[in-house]
Amino acid sequence: MPRRIEAQTRVNVEVELLWRTFAEEYSVSWPKVNPQIVTSVEILQGDGGLGSLIFLQFKPAGGPTVAYQKTKIVECDKEKHQLGLQVLEGGHLSNGFTKYETYFKLTPLDDSNTLVDVAVECEPLMSSEEEENEEELKAKTTNFPLLFFERLEAYLTKHAAAG
Numbered sequence: 001m002p003r004r005i006e007a008q009t010r011v012n013v014e015v016e017l018l019w020r021t022f023a024e025e026y027s028v029s030w031p032k033v034n035p036q037i038v039t040s041v042e043i044l045q046g047d048g049g050l051g052s053l054i055f056l057q058f059k060p061a062g063g064p065t066v067a068y069q070k071t072k073i074v075e076c077d078k079e080k081h082q083l084g085l086q087v088l089e090g091g092h093l094s095n096g097f098t099k100y101e102t103y104f105k106l107t108p109l110d111d112s113n114t115l116v117d118v119a120v121e122c123e124p125l126m127s128s129e130e131e132e133n134e135e136e137l138k139a140k141t142t143n144f145p146l147l148f149f150e151r152l153e154a155y156l157t158k159h160a161a162a163g
Contacts, residue, residue: 002099005120005134007142011153015081015108018116021156022104022149023076023083024048030056033155034148050076056091066094074101081106092122095140099123102145118145 011018021029027041027048039057046052056069069091075084084103087093092100105117120141 002121002123003137005122005137005141006118007138007146008115008117009146009149010109011114011116011149012112013114013153013156014112015106015114017156018114018152019078019081019106022106022152023078023081027054029152029155033152035059044070046073049073053088066090075103092140096125097122098125102141104145116146116149118142120145 027043030041031038037059039059042055042057044053044055048054050073052073054071054073056071058067058069060067067090069087070089071091072086072088073084074086075082077083082103082105084101087097087100099122101121103119103121105119107115107117109115122141124137
């Protein structure tokens with residue numbers, strides 16, 4: 001059964017810096033922000049924007065239970081600060097989902113704060129008696145993107161202070 005799980009967080013970083021680091025410079029920033037999980041990000045096809053295919057290599061020990069994830073950028077709107085990622089292979093598709101897409105929307109709150117909305121559209125692979133409750137599904141879907149933005153905020157704050 002298709003599901004949509006939503007979450008949101010506030011990040012103390014201005015929207016343009018957050019967007020650039022998260023959605024444009026991801027091949028460099030994602031491994032730096034989450035080195036304990038992501039070891040590399042490679043653009044397989046495209047220019048890094050809409051329609052591009054990206055390959056995420058995960059850290060073998062202590063990271064996710066899969067080694068990689070192939071993802072397509074299905075939405076990329078710089079003006080609206082919206083990014084959509086569809087897992088094509090590996091990642092959550094190797095961990096109990098038949099469909100997995102994550103959508104992000106960054107909204108400026110003021111000059112130095114951004115609201116991050118996360119929506120995961122997925123289809124868990126389970127029988128009716130295994131129907132997961134909402135909290136279990138949130139733990140498998142939106143918790144990591146929220147943690148990522150927490151780490152991204154810390155990374156950007158640290159580098160702004162050092163620079």
